Amino acid sequence: MSGCESTDGWEAVFWDIGGVILALDSVQRAHAEFVARLLEHHGIETTLEAAIDTWQTTVGEYFRERDGTEFRAAREAYHRGIEAIVGEEVPRDEWHPHVDDVIRSSLEPVSGAPETIARLADRDVHVGVVSDIDDAEGRAILEGFGVCKHLDSMTTSEEVGRTKPDPAIFETALEKADAEPGRSLMIGDRYTHDVKGAAEVGMCGVAFGADDGPAVSYRIDTPEEVLEILDGEQPDTA
Known part of the structure; x- marks a missing residue:
């Protein structure tokens, strides 16, 4: 049940915070x-x-x-x-x-995550965060890692009133990005909440330490591998 419709012309890359940007x-x-x-x-x-x-x-x-x-x-x-x-x-x-x-x-970042987000900011792609975190705490963490200045949007459960995998949080993020779901990546470390939740609204789920399953479109071992997906160098797993 991969949400991917296309593997080229990516419009948005969304990141979870805990376990993806923030080292647990x-x-x-x-x-x-x-x-x-x-x-x-x-x-x-x-x-x-x-x-x-x-x-x-x-x-x-x-x-x-x-x-x-x-x-x-x-x-x-x-x-x-x-x-x-x-x-x-x-x-x-x-x-x-x-x-x-x-x-x-x-608090410490996942190795390579802030640097990868900075590199994504130089590309023609929307860079956002989708997280179950409180607004103020999330911003404090991302500012501490030097990430906020590279983000185009931040969507939190406090803002939406629902946590992942509720479709409302993913739909809100997509609306902010004005992006097609099938041309949007969602990177997460939890299968049901991040990957499957994103796939259920048509997004492409990227598993970073998450369990395997039919909703996984891509699997990465390091944040830097997201760049390979955008460059078409890593085949999908759907």
Whole structure:
């Protein structure tokens, strides 16, 4: 079930953030760093491991409770995680600056992704992001990686109100790009959410670490291989 209609004349390239532009192992380290700061700031006597477990459990439960593809803000999940660790509500203006600092200092890009996006910006193709992330957090991450200035559009679940694989988020991105689905690539690390979701609206799904399946039009091992797809040097897998 590949969404591709054409393998030439590409009009748009869309990127997921987590696992595609943003290295997921750095996210785990960043959360651990934030929790460590939280313990120190509030003088909480518990182990870092126990606090991280509380954080992951609370944040995970918040997202699992959502209704289908309904958007839920990460900032609310963080707020609940902090309250669970500290034992009382902590005002957002007290903890949010620490989150911003961790984003700037701890998060790392996937090797080659920022450079590839910069190279795409020099081509006659729309370059966009389609992500389930909060608006502000997404922009902070991409600005930190030097990517924002190379993007033509950014479409988030907070903006649309739905998460992938809901067709609304892909359709919104395509509308911004004024691009035909079959001439648009969607690069993602999750088969159902990114690749299959994009294919169901007629886009060409590019698997970057995602599971295999009939919706995969292309599979890449490095971000740079996206350039090969645009140049017609990599055969599709449909």
